[in-house]
Amino acid sequence: MSHNHALRIGPVSFRIRSDWAAPIDTLRRLYAGYPRPAGAFADATVRLEANRFWRRFIRPSVHIGGDWTIPDALPLPLAQGLLAAEMGMNLQVALGWRRHLLIHASAVERDGRAVMMIGASGSGKSTLAALLGEGDWRLLGDEFALLGLDDGMLAPFPRLVSLKNAAIAEVERRVPADRMGPLLKGTPKGDIRHLVPRADAVARMEEGARPALMLFPEFGATAGVRGVGAAEAFVRLTESSTNYVALGEPGFAAMMNLVRSVPAVAIGYGSSEEGMAAVEALWAELAP
């Protein structure tokens, strides 16, 4: 018996099949506001499966399969089935998507213009985007920025926001409980809880935004703002892209256009309030 669900996030359509009901039930609840794939065609497939038949029942563990997989990836316990589904969906995009230049970044929009936040895990980019997305900004995505190869626009990819460890409490007290996923304790990345983006982020996910500012946040670094030159931005962005090499010349052209036309700054901050204030201040300076 298998269970499945299909959904669309921005330009990407997924179908997800699971050997167990629970992960699909959770997905259905959290993605209830998302559309089904256009024309019922899904271009990415995720499979959550038991490596051995009896592993469906005895100490069930979820192996992440799909069009693209990581060999030797460790399975997750069934209680973390939602995380497995999310990781599976991310993997399909990271390894298979070629219709945009992918940048590992979060992004928010206001007045049609976007702030991209680029940084490694722990830099605070997801948390900042989630908090801004609860205020005067529209969340475009917390994981991937999808840059158009021809028009240089960011396509929204507002998947569930994955909040980790201390960020969970930070967000929990600002949003209603029905927009939060189950608390997943003791995952390979620590505690994780997913946030359903605000309704406007989902309703407007066809609506792209022009990049206006690139931010390299560093949570815990000395407070302050430092300009980042085009060369440094270029190198850091290529390191944050999973398909830059595969795209060849069009990827290079899109990347060059981005770093030449959009200002970039690094900010150090010690608390979410400080980070959000810094974004607002930079935005005010930038305003046309």
Added chain:
Amino acid sequence: MSAMRTLVAALRDPASVATLDRDAWTALVSVARAEALLATLAHRVEGQPVPPEVEPTLAAARRDAAQAQVAALWEAEMARRALAPLGIEPILLKGTAYAAAGLPNAAGRQIGDLDILVPRDRLDSVEAALFEAGWEWVKDDPYDQSYYRRWMHELPPLIHKTRDRMIDVHHTILPLTARVRPDAAAMINDAHALPLPQSFVNLYEPEDYPEVPADPSVVPPVAGCRVLGRFDIVHHCVAHLMADGELDGGLRNLWDFHCLVREMERRTNGKYVKDLLGDTGRHGLHQPFARTARLAHHLFGPLMYVREPLTLADRLFLRRLLARDDWGKPTRPLTRLAFTIRGHWMRMPPLMLARHLWTKWRKR
């Protein structure tokens, strides 16, 4: 119809996709991806009525494969430069060879590692030259090193330090221990320098073979490398598919075979196939060739001089080749296991196999 059957039908007759609904397209794209045939399929069905939601996926696959080919040919050029001081022109194999030779199956053909063939007695200097040019071992394990050198047909895989691309250096066609031993020295001797001579390509006219859209004007300039001769390029494909075991990517390799033979058959009005059949005995590939031809004939369409019906064993091969469900998941574990065992069995004598598996098991 299972998605794997749909894939075979679409490759055989692109017009067959006209009747597919969206669910069937979803499954088709997924299994084609799993078989490394998505871009091939995308080229094959270009111009057919494809739903608007599906088209961007196919277009992206075509673009991606084209870019991967550029990168693969560049990698061949890098190997050529590394080996030029030795006076060795690398013989390109598999995907890179098809692309360099402008053969019709190159359209959308996925190319992973660079495979080259060099004379066995020059192996030491080739290795040194590649190291000099920045390649290094993926895994420097003493047992693997001696195992590959003594028994296999290629060096352990090398990877380039800065470009992060793998190269497989073959010095013969099949493992030195295999039951079938094609004559590598003869193949090396008969290899063609690139760009190919007119005798290899002059019969190619796209107008009279509209089924396979490949543009001869884009035959890339890979001067200084070689490809196997017109028979040997098929022999290598057969050896790789049949005598090398697990049949992973088997459908893709069978499609290569079909396209190569069809193309040569067309260029020579069938004479080629007769000559090819005569040539298979020289390399001990008569049986593997016959089976490959029967399977290709059955799945992808008629080939000249293939009249025998499928044998019982052929049907097992079909079972294995099509062992995937509509979600792209490998199925038929017992059939797969049987082919894994067969692969090892063909690669080495039993006692040696036992020793090899024992060593590998202890090193887990």
